[in-house]
Amino acid sequence: MSQEILLAPIQGVTDSIFRNTFQKYFGGVDYLYSPYLRLDKDMQLKNSKIKDVLKENNEGVNLIPQIMTNNSEGFIFLSKFLSEQGYDHINWNLGCPFPMVTNKQLGSGLLPYPERINEILEESLSKNSVKVSIKMRLGLEDDMEIFKILPILNKYPISEIIIHPRTGKQMYKGHINTDIFGECLSLTDHKICYNGDINNLDRYDLLKTRFNSVDSWMLGRGLVSNPFLAAQIKGEEIQENKIEVFKKFHNELVQQYLNKLSGPSHLLSKMRVYWEYFALSFSNSHKVYKRVKKATSIEKYNIAVEQNCNQESWIA
Numbered sequence: 001m002s003q004e005i006l007l008a009p010i011q012g013v014t015d016s017i018f019r020n021t022f023q024k025y026f027g028g029v030d031y032l033y034s035p036y037l038r039l040d041k042d043m044q045l046k047n048s049k050i051k052d053v054l055k056e057n058n059e060g061v062n063l064i065p066q067i068m069t070n071n072s073e074g075f076i077f078l079s080k081f082l083s084e085q086g087y088d089h090i091n092w093n094l095g096c097p098f099p100m101v102t103n104k105q106l107g108s109g110l111l112p113y114p115e116r117i118n119e120i121l122e123e124s125l126s127k128n129s130v131k132v133s134i135k136m137r138l139g140l141e142d143d144m145e146i147f148k149i150l151p152i153l154n155k156y157p158i159s160e161i162i163i164h165p166r167t168g169k170q171m172y173k174g175h176i177n178t179d180i181f182g183e184c185l186s187l188t189d190h191k192i193c194y195n196g197d198i199n200n201l202d203r204y205d206l207l208k209t210r211f212n213s214v215d216s217w218m219l220g221r222g223l224v225s226n227p228f229l230a231a232q233i234k235g236e237e238i239q240e241n242k243i244e245v246f247k248k249f250h251n252e253l254v255q256q257y258l259n260k261l262s263g264p265s266h267l268l269s270k271m272r273v274y275w276e277y278f279a280l281s282f283s284n285s286h287k288v289y290k291r292v293k294k295a296t297s298i299e300k301y302n303i304a305v306e307q308n309c310n311q312e313s314w315i316a
């Protein structure tokens, strides 16, 4: 069976400009997930968040918008809004680990409350017309919390559960509990997608060998760092000169942000974030990132990028 590769949502990184440009230059990705949409206390969405998911800004991209909520009113409101925008699949975030989120029982902050999850699904799914998948961690503080949640999810028509086998407390680092991930596979009736630290082909091969029944893989940081990785996993043909392809992609990304962001300092801080990832695919990663970080004007930034592309090699 062919494998499905999903681009993970990364707030501040995988926005519509990134997703569109990524899709133009790199293959291998079947579905791209948006960073989460969350209502404020007046049940409003930020304009920038709305723009990010408008169909007209995501043409030709298989986008699955993500929502974050801890009540059925919010769930129903967001799923209706997204259905009106033309989406037939939304993803519910039960994974975000940031204390500002989890303290409000949002994201992975809901995982210790399986009854709450049950209530929200019960109240929302009957009034919902779109497919719902869930992205979750093993727990907030305890990686066995998921064992109480999976039986609840079995009661509902969830299209897929994406599991990042860490707790919220761990944030994005440290031990990935693949043993518990393996146990989850036998406790659910739903399709499961694996997510976490797939940073290279070897890591993917190891996971695929161990979890042969899994056919869906979500890649985040590893794919932003090495945008060829999804195509590599799928065995698709990749152009010889990766740096040339990367350069075209990068230049288009810069052009798009120049049109969108106001002033060079915004552009430079945006691109610095990307280079934290891109640098990992270059020889002398540390130096590569430092060159970009030091650039205080667009001219200096362009020189830094030229140096990175001309003096270093693509090692991913």
Ligand SMILES: Cc1cc2nc3c(=O)[nH]c(=O)nc-3n(C[C@H](O)[C@H](O)[C@H](O)COP(=O)(O)O)c2cc1C
Binding pocket: 008, 009, 010, 011, 012, 034, 035, 036, 066, 093, 095, 096, 135, 164, 172, 195, 196, 197, 198, 218, 219, 220, 221, 222
């Ligand atoms: C800065 C940052 C922002 C993120 N934003 C989101 C988000 O909006 N929604 C979400 O479900 N996950 C978010 N994630 C988590 C990723 O989607 C993914 O689950 C995590 O990075 C593990 O996968 P990876 O090791 O392949 O990156 C974020 C991660 C990072 C590092």
